[in-house]
Amino acid sequence: MPPRERDTARTRRTVLDAAARTVAKQGAGVSLDVIAREAGVSKSGLLHHFRSRDQLLLALAQDQVDTFAAEVRAAVDPADHAAGRLVRAYVKAIFDSLGDDTAISEHLLLSAALSTVPGVAEILQRDARQWEAAFTSDGLHPDRVLIITKAADGASLATLYEGGSNPAALERTRELLLSMTRGEGSFTG
Amino acid sequence: MPPRERDTARTRRTVLDAAARTVAKQGAGVSLDVIAREAGVSKSGLLHHFRSRDQLLLALAQDQVDTFAAEVRAAVDPADHAAGRLVRAYVKAIFDSLGDDTAISEHLLLSAALSTVPGVAEILQRDARQWEAAFTSDGLHPDRVLIITKAADGASLATLYEGGSNPAALERTRELLLSMTRGEGSFTG
DNA sequence: ATTAGCCGACCATCTGGTCGGTAGTACAGA
DNA sequence: TCTGTACTACCGACCAGATGGTCGGCTAAT
Numbered sequence: 001m002p003p004r005e006r007d008t009a010r011t012r013r014t015v016l017d018a019a020a021r022t023v024a025k026q027g028a029g030v031s032l033d034v035i036a037r038e039a040g041v042s043k044s045g046l047l048h049h050f051r052s053r054d055q056l057l058l059a060l061a062q063d064q065v066d067t068f069a070a071e072v073r074a075a076v077d078p079a080d081h082a083a084g085r086l087v088r089a090y091v092k093a094i095f096d097s098l099g100d101d102t103a104i105s106e107h108l109l110l111s112a113a114l115s116t117v118p119g120v121a122e123i124l125q126r127d128a129r130q131w132e133a134a135f136t137s138d139g140l141h142p143d144r145v146l147i148i149t150k151a152a153d154g155a156s157l158a159t160l161y162e163g164g165s166n167p168a169a170l171e172r173t174r175e176l177l178l179s180m181t182r183g184e185g186s187f188t189g
Numbered sequence: 190m191p192p193r194e195r196d197t198a199r200t201r202r203t204v205l206d207a208a209a210r211t212v213a214k215q216g217a218g219v220s221l222d223v224i225a226r227e228a229g230v231s232k233s234g235l236l237h238h239f240r241s242r243d244q245l246l247l248a249l250a251q252d253q254v255d256t257f258a259a260e261v262r263a264a265v266d267p268a269d270h271a272a273g274r275l276v277r278a279y280v281k282a283i284f285d286s287l288g289d290d291t292a293i294s295e296h297l298l299l300s301a302a303l304s305t306v307p308g309v310a311e312i313l314q315r316d317a318r319q320w321e322a323a324f325t326s327d328g329l330h331p332d333r334v335l336i337i338t339k340a341a342d343g344a345s346l347a348t349l350y351e352g353g354s355n356p357a358a359l360e361r362t363r364e365l366l367l368s369m370t371r372g373e374g375s376f377t378g
Numbered sequence: 379a380t381t382a383g384c385c386g387a388c389c390a391t392c393t394g395g396t397c398g399g400t401a402g403t404a405c406a407g408a
Numbered sequence: 409t410c411t412g413t414a415c416t417a418c419c420g421a422c423c424a425g426a427t428g429g430t431c432g433g434c435t436a437a438t
Contacts, residue, residue, distance in 0.1 A: 007383075027305045029218040031427060043428085045384045053428065116216045128350040143365055147340050150362065154343030161317040173339065176332055196417075220393065232394085234418045242394060 012049050012059075015039045019060050028057065028116055057117045065127045071097065083139025084181035087148055090131075091181065094152045095174040098159055099167070140181065148180050201238050201248075204228045208249050217246065217305055246306045254316045260286065272328025273370035276337055279320075280370065283341045284363040287348055288356070329370065337369050 018039035022030045032053055036046040050056035075089040075096070135145045155173050162169075207228035211219045221242055225235040239245035264278040264285065324334045344362050351358075 028216060029305060042385050048384065116218060124350045146362060147336065147365065150343035150347065151336050151340040152343065153346050154339035157342050157346060158339065161313045173335060176336065231419050237418060
């Protein structure tokens with residue numbers, strides 16, 4: 001095989017995707033063997049790219065964080081220049097990722113992997129701080145941001161509690177949260 | 190040793206508590222040996238009370254769900270007869286459990302254990318349905334309940350993301366959510 | 379000739395779980 | 409009250425299988 005970067009990068013990607021899938025399905029306890037098989041490489045091949053199990057899960061955590069950030073960026077409506085555009089994108093990104101077949105969101109995936117792997121907590125904390133900072137310049141009242149984003153996070157948890165996601169309820173929650181980003185969310189019920 | 194129920198019940202409790210602690214710390218992948226040592230019994234002793242690892246984790250899940258329900262019940266203010274009293278208790282119970290030293294809330298603990306253990310999902314789903322049912326007769330607008338409870342759930346996730354809980358931020362979130370249960374939460378910022 | 383991606387074989391260790399045994403209690407009968 | 413029997417909480421030793429990780433080697437592109 002060529003030592004070209006392309007192949008290395010591609011294999012790493014394949015392994016990372018396989019890891020994400022298997023961890024989401026079977027929890028953070030999955031064996032390297034299973035991940036390797038899912039990725040279509042040997043365990044040795046996997047270990048050639050990630051020197052240990054911990055390094056793989058660490059890379060996975062970072063990758064998930066980066067992927068989610070990219071999804072939020074992609075979800076920003078270019079025509080939207082009103083206050084709360086980033087929060088809106090955040091909500092959309094979360095619910096979009098909830099919609100597809102992956103039953104457990106990446107938030108849960110990470111939380112499961114956390115306790116075992118040493119460096120993951122730091123990655124998550126840094127990420128959380130960055131989101132908080134980004135939201136402060138989004139033009140919405142801090143309390144409103146707090147409620148909306150926490151509720152969105154909680155909704156991702158709900159797919160776990162409530163089992164096979166209830167699409168109608170998810171849609172309702174999503175629209176409710178989006179309306180709150182537009183200042184309409186002052187329910188007096 | 191006496192075959193008295195007292196001792197059996199006490200040992201089971203000890204093991205369950207030890208399991209909760211170790212799972213919260215090291216994830217659902219903890220070995221029976223570690224749990225047994227934490228509980229001060231031998232692995233065989235543990236297996237005498239819980240016939241398999243899955244049964245232990247299943248019992249743990251059910252116990253956590255029951256414990257939380259009891260905490261909510263205890264958090265209901267007897268003098269409070271206004272609409273939303275149950276939601277208020279729910280919020281209080283979550284934030285109270287977040288406050289103590291156990292860094293990871295039982296919600297997270299369960300989610301981590303879920304993917305591996307077969308029966309846990311059903312337990313969580315049944316529990317979620319019961320809460321939903323209970324909330325419908327609490328006198329608050331469904332949308333309001335949805336937002337508040339999901340935000341409370343999300344806040345428990347946040348202790349994970351944000352690492353060692355930020356007491357001030359938690360307190361602010363808690364008060365914000367409580368005020369929303371009283372209908373004051375119509376922020377127009 | 380060198381280098382890098384990848385593999386199969388292998389190993390020490392740990393895993394959940396079984397098995398046979400011990401000790402202490404409760405209770406029956408004398 | 410003493411004795412024997414049944415029962416139960418609990419333990420140590422053990423096992424088969426799985427696990428993370430190492431090592432030497434093969435192949436192909438540079």
